[in-house]
Amino acid sequence: MRRKLVVGNWKMNGSLAMLAELDAIAAAAAAHADVDAGVAVPTTLIAPAVARVPGFAIGAQDVHAAEKGAHTGCVSAAMLVEAGAVFTIVGHSERRHDQGETSQDAWAKAAAAHKHGLGVILCCGETEAERDAGRAERVIQAQVEKSLPENADGSWLTLAYEPRWAIGTGRTPTLDEISAIHSIARARMRHLVGDRADGIRILYGGSVTGDNAASILGAPDVDGALVGGASLTAAKFVPIITAAA
Numbered sequence: 001m002r003r004k005l006v007v008g009n010w011k012m013n014g015s016l017a018m019l020a021e022l023d024a025i026a027a028a029a030a031a032h033a034d035v036d037a038g039v040a041v042p043t044t045l046i047a048p049a050v051a052r053v054p055g056f057a058i059g060a061q062d063v064h065a066a067e068k069g070a071h072t073g074c075v076s077a078a079m080l081v082e083a084g085a086v087f088t089i090v091g092h093s094e095r096r097h098d099q100g101e102t103s104q105d106a107w108a109k110a111a112a113a114h115k116h117g118l119g120v121i122l123c124c125g126e127t128e129a130e131r132d133a134g135r136a137e138r139v140i141q142a143q144v145e146k147s148l149p150e151n152a153d154g155s156w157l158t159l160a161y162e163p164r165w166a167i168g169t170g171r172t173p174t175l176d177e178i179s180a181i182h183s184i185a186r187a188r189m190r191h192l193v194g195d196r197a198d199g200i201r202i203l204y205g206g207s208v209t210g211d212n213a214a215s216i217l218g219a220p221d222v223d224g225a226l227v228g229g230a231s232l233t234a235a236k237f238v239p240i241i242t243a244a245a
């Protein structure tokens with residue numbers, strides 16, 4: 001039985017003042033012992049967020065694959081660990097789109113993060129054109145194949161299915177469409193890592209809100225949610241944590 005996991009992704013939003021939102025978010029997570037929750041904050045806010053809500057899972061939104069070196073502007077897994085992060089997102093579609101990251105990059109980042117003890121949320125998702133062309137399933141299979149580390153298991157890795165056209169748009173796939181992709185992703189993971197795939201949670205992400213969370217989280221093979229816009233305030237995010245319980 002996989003525990004539900006709800007993760008916020010603040011993206012390039014937030015400030016020291018906004019960390020006050022984490023108080024009620026962490027309290028809600030503590031009140032629902034059957035749900036795991038966390039928030040991926042901007043890099044500069046990791047250490048102050050950890051100091052503000054000790055014991056609540058604070059994560060990063062990206063990591064560099066290398067240990068150290070001449071990579072201006074980048075941050076290593078060891079640096080994230082030192083700041084207090086316990087997980088990182090890799091392969092988010094905004095990084096694929098804005099920074100040209102590939103599934104191979106996501107693979108290398110996931111491996112580097114795991115080496116340093118970080119949990120990993122590995123993202124995949126098709127574009128609108130790919131879905132319209134009937135290629136969503138094949139795109140997800142290919143992304144999972146290229147990005148899933150060989151030693152993946154549910155103790156450290158979570159997959160997130162985030163159709164790019166659903167991110168920040170207020171549009172979501174139907175529940176059947178979400179479950180269909182999740183079960184295809186799980187079958188592909190089983191092919192790659194065997195029974196260990198059964199312990200890997202698959203989150204849905206893309207316009208999850210307090211209004212649709214209960215139905216999405218109740219859909220077959222959905223183990224949680226990755227939430228952008230609706231994670232920026234406790235008033236919007238706490239109901240999603242509650243819906244997972």
Ligand code: PGA
Binds near residue numbers: 009169228
């Ligand atoms: P959204 O973003 O909830 O604002 O659609 C989701 C994500 O990108 O993780």
